[in-house]
Amino acid sequence: xxxxxxxxxxxxxxxxxxxxxxxxxxxxxxxxxxxxxxxxxxxxxxxxxxxxxxxxxxxxxxxxxxxxxxxxxxxxxxxxxxxxxxxxxxxxxxxxxxxxxxxxxxxxxxxxxxxxxxxxxxxxxxxxxxxxxxxxxxxxxxxxxxxxxxxxxxxxxxxxxxxxxxxxxxxxxxxxxxxxxxxxxxxxxxxxxxxxxxxxxxxxxxxxxxxxxxxxxxxxxxxxxxxxxxxxxxxxxxxxxxxxx
Amino acid sequence: xxxxxxxxxxxxxxxxxxxxxxxxxxxxxxxxxxxxxxxxxxxxxxxxxxxxxxxxxxxxxxxxxxxxxxxxxxxxxxxxxxxxxxxxxxxxxxxxxxxxxxxxxxxxxxxxxxxxxxxxxxxxxxxxxxxxxxxxxxxxxxxxxxxxxxxxxxxxxxxxxxxxxxxxxxxxxxxxxxxxxxxxxxxxxxxxxxxxxxxxxxxxxxxxxxxxxxxxxxxxxxxxxxxxxxxxxxxxxxxxxxxxx
Amino acid sequence: xxxxxxxxxxxxxxxxxxxxxxxxxxxxxxxxxxxxxxxxxxxxxxxxxxxxxxxxxxxxxxxxxxxxxxxxxxxxxxxxxxxxxxxxxxxxxxxxxxxxxxxxxxxxxxxxxxxxxxxxxxxxxxxxxxxxxxxxxxxxxxxxxxxxxxxxxxxxxxxxxxxxxxxxxxxxxxxxxxxxxxxxxxxxxxxxxxxxxxxxxxxxxxxxxxxxxxxxxxxxxxxxxxxxxxxxxxxxxxxxxxxxx
Numbered sequence: 001x002x003x004x005x006x007x008x009x010x011x012x013x014x015x016x017x018x019x020x021x022x023x024x025x026x027x028x029x030x031x032x033x034x035x036x037x038x039x040x041x042x043x044x045x046x047x048x049x050x051x052x053x054x055x056x057x058x059x060x061x062x063x064x065x066x067x068x069x070x071x072x073x074x075x076x077x078x079x080x081x082x083x084x085x086x087x088x089x090x091x092x093x094x095x096x097x098x099x100x101x102x103x104x105x106x107x108x109x110x111x112x113x114x115x116x117x118x119x120x121x122x123x124x125x126x127x128x129x130x131x132x133x134x135x136x137x138x139x140x141x142x143x144x145x146x147x148x149x150x151x152x153x154x155x156x157x158x159x160x161x162x163x164x165x166x167x168x169x170x171x172x173x174x175x176x177x178x179x180x181x182x183x184x185x186x187x188x189x190x191x192x193x194x195x196x197x198x199x200x201x202x203x204x205x206x207x208x209x210x211x212x213x214x215x216x217x218x219x220x221x222x223x224x225x226x227x228x229x230x231x232x233x234x235x236x237x238x239x240x241x242x243x244x245x
Numbered sequence: 246x247x248x249x250x251x252x253x254x255x256x257x258x259x260x261x262x263x264x265x266x267x268x269x270x271x272x273x274x275x276x277x278x279x280x281x282x283x284x285x286x287x288x289x290x291x292x293x294x295x296x297x298x299x300x301x302x303x304x305x306x307x308x309x310x311x312x313x314x315x316x317x318x319x320x321x322x323x324x325x326x327x328x329x330x331x332x333x334x335x336x337x338x339x340x341x342x343x344x345x346x347x348x349x350x351x352x353x354x355x356x357x358x359x360x361x362x363x364x365x366x367x368x369x370x371x372x373x374x375x376x377x378x379x380x381x382x383x384x385x386x387x388x389x390x391x392x393x394x395x396x397x398x399x400x401x402x403x404x405x406x407x408x409x410x411x412x413x414x415x416x417x418x419x420x421x422x423x424x425x426x427x428x429x430x431x432x433x434x435x436x437x438x439x440x441x442x443x444x445x446x447x448x449x450x451x452x453x454x455x456x457x458x459x460x461x462x463x464x465x466x467x468x469x470x471x472x473x474x475x476x477x478x479x480x481x482x483x484x485x486x487x488x489x490x
Numbered sequence: 491x492x493x494x495x496x497x498x499x500x501x502x503x504x505x506x507x508x509x510x511x512x513x514x515x516x517x518x519x520x521x522x523x524x525x526x527x528x529x530x531x532x533x534x535x536x537x538x539x540x541x542x543x544x545x546x547x548x549x550x551x552x553x554x555x556x557x558x559x560x561x562x563x564x565x566x567x568x569x570x571x572x573x574x575x576x577x578x579x580x581x582x583x584x585x586x587x588x589x590x591x592x593x594x595x596x597x598x599x600x601x602x603x604x605x606x607x608x609x610x611x612x613x614x615x616x617x618x619x620x621x622x623x624x625x626x627x628x629x630x631x632x633x634x635x636x637x638x639x640x641x642x643x644x645x646x647x648x649x650x651x652x653x654x655x656x657x658x659x660x661x662x663x664x665x666x667x668x669x670x671x672x673x674x675x676x677x678x679x680x681x682x683x684x685x686x687x688x689x690x691x692x693x694x695x696x697x698x699x700x701x702x703x704x705x706x707x708x709x710x711x712x713x714x715x716x717x718x719x720x721x722x723x724x725x726x727x728x729x730x731x732x733x734x735x
Contacts, residue, residue, distance in 0.1 A: 043534065043537070044288065046537070046541065047288070047291070047292055047295075050295055050537075050540055050541065050544065051291065051295065053544060054298060055481070058478075058481050059481050061370050061372045061385075062372065062480070062481050064370060064387075065370070065372075065385065065387075065407070065476070066488065069471075069473045071473070071488050071489065073488075073489040074480055074488050074489065077480055077482050077483045077485075078480075078481070078482050111489075111490060112471075112473070112490035113471035113472070113473060114471065115469060115470065116469040118429070118430070118438055118439075118468055120405060120429070122369060122370060122387060122389075123370050124369060124370065124612060124614060125551050125554060125555070125612060125613050125614065126551070127547075127548050127551045127552065140551075140555065142555075142612060148437075148438060148439045149439075150439055150469045154439075155436070155437060155439050155440075156437050156438055160610060160636060162555070173481070173482055174481070175482055184608070184610070185608070189437040189438075189439070191645075192638075192645060192646050193608055193636065193638055193646055194638045194639075194640055194644075194645050194646045194679070195645075223606075223608055224606040224640045226559075226603035226604065226605055227603070228559045228561070228602070228603060231555070233548075233552075235564055235567055235568070236545070236548055236549050236552050236568070236663070236664070237549070237567050237568050237663055237664075237665055238567045240567075243556065243559075243561050243563075243564050244561065244563040244564065244601075245561065245601060245602035289533065292536070292537055292540075295540055296536065296540065299540065299543060300726070303723075303726055304727070306615050306616070306617045306630075307617065307723075307725070307726050310615070310617075310630065310632075310652070310721070314716075314718045314733075316718070316733050316734065318733075318734040319725055319733050322727050322728045322730075323725075323726070323727050356735060357716075357718070357735035358716035358717070358718060359716065360714060360715065360716055361714040362716075363674070363675070363683055363684075363713055365650060365674070367614060367615060367632060368615050369614060369615065393682075393683055394684075395684055395714045399684075400682060400684050400685075401682050401683055401684045418726070418727055419726070420727055434682040434683075435682075
């Protein structure tokens, strides 16, 4: 990609040189200026994509920090109006009101942290891919869970899995259009992942007394079953899509 | 934000076109050049902020890698001369000499890794916000701890919490002005977070035989208590500060 | 570093002003244009380095996601033709064919996830340093492992350590030239790091029935032993290389 930068810079220099030399032909110059214009624009667009990646990483990171503390007002506002949420086998909740209904169901209708409840959601290992037009993006992330309820008879849980999410730029601001977590496992702290079963994922992910707007988009068995959540991105070296198995 | 880029680019193109057309009026041109100048500068400043974020992430990441190995010379040099350190209920240590006294107290006055001691400090999930003038910044991070001392009768600990830190650019170099870790919990490996109590945080965080320069800036109960460490940043979608509860 | 930006911008503005003023002397103007050209190029190069960091983070992150699922075709393609792999005490595997032989040995010659096998490789806390010419880079990362085989009599393992890796830009694409993981520990889920011994690292890292092309580049004892994996980067504040102990 660096060669395109160098082309841009050469064009800019050419444009500058033009300024202080006698103008030979208006049509030549116009063409050169047009080339300069498009190459300079390309450079600016690439810089804008870097800002987009940073903004999306902050968006998803904020989702994690707010969810840790069950700050549902803050969480729901991160979604686009037509945003969707799908947590493991939860089914799909569509739109802010439904997403809020799901989240409230996890906390008994309250928001804010609850004495004795740990609900840590680590947002790790981002791979964010912004569309060329800068209006949408996709991201793969790793979620690590530390959860538990004091005096509940359960000893807490570890959990792990990956998100494949979508983002949309709406009014100049990045929002979550699709949050989709694929569970690898949820497992009891005592005993760990080798003693767990898929029901632990259901216990973690299903809304309590609420019904999703749409069924799950995919069916798979968490650990000890296996599943490869589809990659939104091509192999970064080969450019080949669809991971080979 | 992309529109400001486009404005910049249009202005540059306009400037270039001016070069090869007859000059109509010096005052018009001067105004256009001034506009070009300020818009081009804005683009450069945005690019500089991206570099700042990367440099601050490397600074905080380095803090973690050096602390893992108790390389106190390296750690202390990451702080500004008037930098402060506050680890959970430790109180506030002010300036490099005090910070070094605190760190030394954790390792019995030695530096470098100690046989049988694990002191891993993961630095995760950064949200770094640089001030518009590029001279200061704030960052939220998640700390995960894996600690333990072989043959100590303790089986080691997990720990988790968030930092809200401040950074300052001093002589063109980013330094830590304030390191403040809010403990969620420190908990025994055996039994985990649901069997812990706030005393484990004290055992981890308090200096041994040293006194802080200032009392703690905030009082709260670690898990099973609850506390929301203040967010230095506004909700990235609504721009609203002060997370609602 | 911001001052170099400002110089660049001033030069661009100067160039623009030149366009609409009478040309005084061709030689003066040529010098100014040359200065503009080189400063503008410097700005472009800095922007390119930011893209490089993002691309390398995506490369290493992809390594982790593919390795989780033992997608060896995808993993091997991330390496340069002369790339090397060294995992703790594994010895060094050189070139794609050898690396594939090592990886296949871990999974009994199969690729893709295996029922009952957890092989999670978290790629965390990146510090990526790109060479000034943008053709090579180095990166420090933290690896966290969650592994285990159902019904194997083992209860699974935690693991942690750091990578010091090298990358090369080949045909405009970043590839892994050297992957080197320094093990801090691998430890049984039951009992944790304080009950482990270095043999657990060997059990994790050594190829099964395959021989490395070269012996290990370094010898050290994992936990409870201590070792500081060399830092590829200088202290970000002092610029001093070689961490002091």
